[in-house]
Amino acid sequence: xxxxxxxxxxxxxxxxxxxxxxxxxxxxxxxxxxxxxxxxxxxxxxxxxxxxxxxxxxxxxxxxxxxxxxxxxxxxxxxxxxxxxxxxxxxxxxxxxxxxxxxxxx
Amino acid sequence: xxxxxxxxxxxxxxxxxxxxxxxxxxxxxxxxxxxxxxxxxxxxxxxxxxxxxxxxxxxxxxxxxxxxxxxxxxxxxxxxxxxxxxxxxxxxxxxxxxxxxxxxxxxxxxxxxxxx
Numbered sequence: 001x002x003x004x005x006x007x008x009x010x011x012x013x014x015x016x017x018x019x020x021x022x023x024x025x026x027x028x029x030x031x032x033x034x035x036x037x038x039x040x041x042x043x044x045x046x047x048x049x050x051x052x053x054x055x056x057x058x059x060x061x062x063x064x065x066x067x068x069x070x071x072x073x074x075x076x077x078x079x080x081x082x083x084x085x086x087x088x089x090x091x092x093x094x095x096x097x098x099x100x101x102x103x104x105x106x
Numbered sequence: 107x108x109x110x111x112x113x114x115x116x117x118x119x120x121x122x123x124x125x126x127x128x129x130x131x132x133x134x135x136x137x138x139x140x141x142x143x144x145x146x147x148x149x150x151x152x153x154x155x156x157x158x159x160x161x162x163x164x165x166x167x168x169x170x171x172x173x174x175x176x177x178x179x180x181x182x183x184x185x186x187x188x189x190x191x192x193x194x195x196x197x198x199x200x201x202x203x204x205x206x207x208x209x210x211x212x213x214x215x216x217x218x219x220x221x222x
Contacts, residue, residue: 032196040200055203068191069154073161075169078180
C-alpha cells in the first residue's frame with residue numbers, strides 16, 4: 001500500500017509535536033494524567049486531518065524516572081499491507097514518555 | 107415458503123453481518139487476556155533480564171488465542187510490565203474508530219514485585 005510509508009513519516013512528524021511538550025515538563029503527579037489525555041487527543045485530531053480513511057489508536061504512557069524498570073511489548077493481528085503502527089520514546093530528567101500509534105484501513 | 111418470509115430471512119442475515127460488535131465478544135477477550143497473563147507471570151518475580159521476553163510472550167499468547175475464538179476482528183495487543191517501586195506512571199489512550207463495532211479492554215494484573 002503505497003500510502004503507508006508516507007503516512008509513517010507524517011505520523012511521526014505529528015507525534016513529535018508531543019516531544020516538545022514533554023521536554024519542557026517535569027513529572028508532576030497532579031498534572032500528568034491531564035498531560036497524557038491532552039497528548040492523545042491532540043495526536044488523534046492531527047491524524048484525522050491527514051486522513052479519515054483509517055481507524056487510529058493512540059496510547060501515551062508517562063513514567064516517572066526512578067529505580068524501577070518498565071517493559072512494553074506490542075503484537076498485532078491485522079492486514080500487513082494496509083495497517084501498521086509506530087512507536088516513539090522520549091525522556092527528560094524526570095520522566096519517560098512512550099507513544100504508540102496504530103492505524104487500520106477502513 | 108412465502109415471499110415475505112424469504113425476504114425476512116435475507117434481511118435478518120444482512121443485518122446480522124452488519125452487527126458485528128466488539129461488545130458481544132468483550133467478555134471472551136477479557137477472559138483470554140486474564141488467562142494468558144496468569145499463565146505467563148504466575149509465581150514470577152520482576153526481573154530486568156526476563157521482563158522483555160515476558161511482555162513479548164504475554165502479548166504473543168493473547169494475539170494467538172483470540173483469533174481461534176473470536177472471528178471478524180483485527181486486534182492489537184500492548185503489554186506493559188512495570189516494576190513496583192516508588193515511581194508514578196500514567197497511561198492514556200485515544201481512538202478514532204467506529205463506536206458501534208469497535209472496542210478495547212484493559213486487563214490489570216499484579217503481584218508483589220510488578221504490575222502488568
